[in-house]
Amino acid sequence: MTRSVWLRLLCCLALGLAGTATPAAAQPRARYDLAIDTYRAGRAEDAGKILAELDDVRVMAEATRFYQTPRDQPDQWLRRAQAAILLHTEVWFEQGQNGLGRPRVVHFDAARAIARALVRAVKDAGLSERGRTFVRDWYLLVVAYLHAQASYGQSRSLLTEARDMFPRDALILLASGTDREMPAIWTSGYLQLHDTSGWRTESQRINKERELSHAAEFFREALAVDPLLVEGHLRLGRTLYGLQDLKGAADSLETARKLAKLPPLVYLATLFLGLTESAAGRMEEAERHYKEAIAIYPQAQSALVAMSELAYMTGRTDDAAVRMTVLLAAYSKEDPYWTYVTGERWHFWTRLPLLRLSARQ
Amino acid sequence: MRTRAAVAVALMLAAHALLQAGQSQRFRTQSALVLIDALVTDGRRVITGLGAGDFEVLDNDVPQSVEQVYVEQLPLNVIMVLDTSGSVAGERLAFLKKGALAIVDRLRPADRVALVSFSHRLDLPSGFTADRDWVRTAIASLRAGGSTSLLDATFAGLAFRGASSTRTLMVLFSDGVDTGSILDDERVLRVAARSDATVYAIGVRESPRLVPGAGVGSRIGAQPNQPAAATDDRFLGRIARDTGGRLLHAQQNRDIETTFARVIDEFNSRYVLGYSPTGSAAPGWHQVTVRLKKRQGTVLARRGYFAK
Numbered sequence: 001m002t003r004s005v006w007l008r009l010l011c012c013l014a015l016g017l018a019g020t021a022t023p024a025a026a027q028p029r030a031r032y033d034l035a036i037d038t039y040r041a042g043r044a045e046d047a048g049k050i051l052a053e054l055d056d057v058r059v060m061a062e063a064t065r066f067y068q069t070p071r072d073q074p075d076q077w078l079r080r081a082q083a084a085i086l087l088h089t090e091v092w093f094e095q096g097q098n099g100l101g102r103p104r105v106v107h108f109d110a111a112r113a114i115a116r117a118l119v120r121a122v123k124d125a126g127l128s129e130r131g132r133t134f135v136r137d138w139y140l141l142v143v144a145y146l147h148a149q150a151s152y153g154q155s156r157s158l159l160t161e162a163r164d165m166f167p168r169d170a171l172i173l174l175a176s177g178t179d180r181e182m183p184a185i186w187t188s189g190y191l192q193l194h195d196t197s198g199w200r201t202e203s204q205r206i207n208k209e210r211e212l213s214h215a216a217e218f219f220r221e222a223l224a225v226d227p228l229l230v231e232g233h234l235r236l237g238r239t240l241y242g243l244q245d246l247k248g249a250a251d252s253l254e255t256a257r258k259l260a261k262l263p264p265l266v267y268l269a270t271l272f273l274g275l276t277e278s279a280a281g282r283m284e285e286a287e288r289h290y291k292e293a294i295a296i297y298p299q300a301q302s303a304l305v306a307m308s309e310l311a312y313m314t315g316r317t318d319d320a321a322v323r324m325t326v327l328l329a330a331y332s333k334e335d336p337y338w339t340y341v342t343g344e345r346w347h348f349w350t351r352l353p354l355l356r357l358s359a360r361q
Numbered sequence: 362m363r364t365r366a367a368v369a370v371a372l373m374l375a376a377h378a379l380l381q382a383g384q385s386q387r388f389r390t391q392s393a394l395v396l397i398d399a400l401v402t403d404g405r406r407v408i409t410g411l412g413a414g415d416f417e418v419l420d421n422d423v424p425q426s427v428e429q430v431y432v433e434q435l436p437l438n439v440i441m442v443l444d445t446s447g448s449v450a451g452e453r454l455a456f457l458k459k460g461a462l463a464i465v466d467r468l469r470p471a472d473r474v475a476l477v478s479f480s481h482r483l484d485l486p487s488g489f490t491a492d493r494d495w496v497r498t499a500i501a502s503l504r505a506g507g508s509t510s511l512l513d514a515t516f517a518g519l520a521f522r523g524a525s526s527t528r529t530l531m532v533l534f535s536d537g538v539d540t541g542s543i544l545d546d547e548r549v550l551r552v553a554a555r556s557d558a559t560v561y562a563i564g565v566r567e568s569p570r571l572v573p574g575a576g577v578g579s580r581i582g583a584q585p586n587q588p589a590a591a592t593d594d595r596f597l598g599r600i601a602r603d604t605g606g607r608l609l610h611a612q613q614n615r616d617i618e619t620t621f622a623r624v625i626d627e628f629n630s631r632y633v634l635g636y637s638p639t640g641s642a643a644p645g646w647h648q649v650t651v652r653l654k655k656r657q658g659t660v661l662a663r664r665g666y667f668a669k
Contacts, residue, residue, distance in 0.1 A: 150540065186538050242545075271543070301483060302543040305513045309544060312520050312552055315669070321523030328477065328485030328517065338481050341508075341541045 028054055032062040036080055039087040040360050048091045056106040063088070063110035066117045069125045078131050079361060081118045085111045085138055086359040093145055111138070119165055134358050136166050140344065141351045143175050147343035152183045155344075170226035174235070175344050177218030181239050182343040184211035208242070215239045230259045234269055238340075241276050249276045264336035267296045271303050271337065278306075283314055299330050302337035393642075395420070396430065397634040398528065398559050398605055399651050399662040400627065407630045408658050416634055416660075419650040423640040430633040436471040438489060438527045439464060439625075440558070442518040443503070444535040446480040450505035453565070456614045457534060460563075460621030461500045464532060465493055467625045476500065477521065479514035480507030481541040489522075511535050511593060512542035512549045515600060519549075519556045529558040530628050532621065533600070536565040538593040546596050553600050554646075555667050559631075560604040561624045562597035567613045605663040644668050 031050055039047035054062070066084065070077035088111035095104060115135045122131045139162040146155040159176045166172045183206050219236035222229055237252030253276060257269035274289030287310055293303040304327040312320035339346050397418060401408040413429035441461055449457060465474060476487040476499050486499035518531050539546075553560065594608065601608040609624065611617040634651070641647060648665040 186540055275543070301510075301513070305483075305516065305543050308520050309516060309548060309552065312516075312555070317520070317524040317555075320520040324517050324520040325485070325488070328483055328521070331484055332482055337543055338541060 028058045029062060032058075036083050036087060040079070040083045042360060044087070044090055044356075047087055048094065051087065051091055051107075056104065059088075059106050059110055060113075063113050066114045069121050070127075071125075074121075074125055074127050077121070078118070078127050079359075081114055081121075082131070082134050082359040085114045085118070085134075086355055088114070089138065089142065108142075111142075115139075116165075130358070132166075134355065136162070136169060136172065137351060137355055137358075139166075140171060140175055141348070141355060143179065144344040144346070144348040144351060147179070147182065148345035148348060152179060152343075155179050168225055170222045170229055170232070173218050173222035173225065174229060174232050177215045177222060177232075177235060177239070178343045180211045180215035180218065181235055181242075182341070184208045184215065184242060185341060212239050212242045216243065228259060230256055230261075230265055233259065234265060234272070237269070237276070238272050241272060241279065244279075246276050246280045250280075263296055264339065267293050267300065267303070267336050268340055270296070271306065274303075274306055274310075278310055278313075283310060286310055297334065297336065299332050300335040300337065301327060301332035302335050304330075304332070393638065393668065395636055395638055395649075395666065396528075396557070397427075397636075397649065397651060397662055398557075398631055399634060399660050400605070400607070400631045401653065401658045401660050403658055407627060409630055411632060411653075413634060415653055415655065416632070417652050417654050418634060418636060420636070420638050421641040421643075421647050422650075423638075425636040425639060425641075427634045427636050430635050432629060432631060432633055433469075435528045435633060436473070437469070437628075438522060438525065438529040439468065439472065439474045440477065440518045440521065440529065440531045441474065442477045442479065442514050442531060442533045444480075444509060444511065444514075444537065445478045445503050445505045446509040446537060447506050448509075448537050453536065453614045453617070454503065454505045456611075456617040458500050458503060459618040460534070462497060463618050463622040464625050465496050465500070467622065467629075468493070473527075475521065477514060477518050478503055479510055479517075480505070481510050482507060483510065483514055483517050485521075508540045509535070509537045510541045511537070511539040511596070512544045512546060514542075515560075516544055516549050516552055519552050519558055522556075522558065526557070528633065530625075531558045531560045531604075531606075532624055533560055533562045533597065534564075534617075534621075535562070535593065535597065539596070546599070549596075550599060550603060553604050554665070556604070557663070557666065558604060559628070559663070560600050560606040561628065562601045562606065562608045563611065563617070563620050563624065564594060564597055564608065565611050565614065565617065567611075602661075603664055605661050607661065638668075642668070 031053060035047045035050040038050060051059070063084065066077075066081050088107040092104065092107040092111065095107075115138055118127075118131050119135050121127050122129065139158065143155045143158060143162075146152070146158070156179055159172065159179055162169075162172045163176060186206065216236060216239045219232050219239060223232045223236065226232070233252045233256035237249045237256055240246075240249035240252060250273065253269050253273045257266060257273065260266045260269055270289050270293040274286045274293065277283075277289060278286035287307070290303055290307040290310065293300070294307065297303065304323060308320045308323040308327065311317075311323060399416070401411060413427050416427055418425045418427045441464065443457060443461065445454065445457075461476070468474060470491070473489045473491050474487070474496050475489040476485070476496060478484045478486055486502060487496050490496060515533060518533065522529055598608045600606075607624075607627070609620050611620040638647070645668060646665055647668055649663065651660045651662045653660065
């Protein structure tokens, strides 16, 4: 044996010994399983620390274990798969949220891979349909997170994938419309497109009319599946207003207002009706709607701005100034419109606890 | 020749105010008075030293008899509308404060200044005041965070001054696109057409640095994930052009202060031309054209005004 071969063998032995020095290197599978058990026990932070011991290759290797369709204890498999999906997702969220450089995309990839495996398993192994619902809600959760980051290009590719898996799902269609509506609300700019793994591919200039037209199509499809979807009527109305279809906008917004029970939804439908009437030149009706909206949320900035603009455009410039001064001095603290313009982020904090509950059962 | 018109409509009340300011010999007071605020450049440098006789003003294509008002004798209202969203945090905010102070330091005793700041939320750190120390304190108190309601803030700046006829400069600073306004750009531009304020917009070329912690956990989402040079030049350029102002860019954060100073220096080099409309007294939109009679140059001025 040559000297160089001996050296290589010694190096491998040294690396092997060094590898056994950490628990993760010694028993990666056991550590991965422990991370899932810890997460299911409600200790997300500890689970994340255990998972952080594994390098990217090992994380994906463990995640792909879920590719094998379960033969024994399918319910147990389903619960572990759900926990694994959410654990990886929360680790990915946490890294992105804390600004710790680029989040480890491997955790998003792992979550997505297990989610897709789960849907296949539901079909192939006859698992409970709640597995599919979990994955549908997971897609919506991730889209909500991406909207909170204003990463509309990335959420777009994910929603395309979700629609392939859940073609007639009202909430996926609603999210798809919202995903098109939001970039069009911006005054200008570009959309940074991504592939489904989150890598940037190309930059696309936003065409407002095209985005809004796609949004309206998705909202209409969602409402065809679920005609009582209040947010669908609301967003369709706001989108048609953006497309200058004022009659269609008013019809949708009136429907939204009639169906809405929650104050933020009533406020938004009323405010958007005011904008629509104002755009149609019916200033008295617009003012009536604005006043109704202000009565619901007296300090909400959006209705106060709209009211001031109406005063200005009807020649009451001093009235507009007084209203603006009051608004600026009030320093609004709550405005449903601020939530509306973050798209699906609106639902993030209702979806995450429900998914955690499912994953930990 | 590219002609852009800046017009301030003032009724008898405004004329009376100007009379008090020592302008009595320059205006007829029997009808509505129109003031035109204009900047003349040779493409690169500002041209100074011109007189009323150098200008030709058309009101709805009807030539007008123009007299010059001396800028130094007109009090000025300055509204600073400053973007303090998350992308401004850090070094950029420090330079923005220096820029705002540069404007305050260059005001004349009779001038007044107000400060509107905005993220997704609009705020009024200082209303119109001649108290420089008060404004300096307000500038020092600015904090950055949140998303961007550029359009609502622009409207707020225009609406805030009400029916005042005092010559008004609005300095609009933003480093991003709008992500949260209830008003769209066309609505704000229509308001600007009815206002006689001149808007100088300032953008930044340098990309903002990412600010940690602005994601899901915050009250509202992070700044848009945009490529470099994400300033909304389209809107800022339009509102500046329509009001007879300019869109200027700070190439880097450290250029913000000098860009602000340049705005006020340039504004003081403008001409204010006055006329009582003849042959064009109808209410509604009046298109105004301002050009030089004999020499080459570009005139930046408001495109028109609404007559009541």
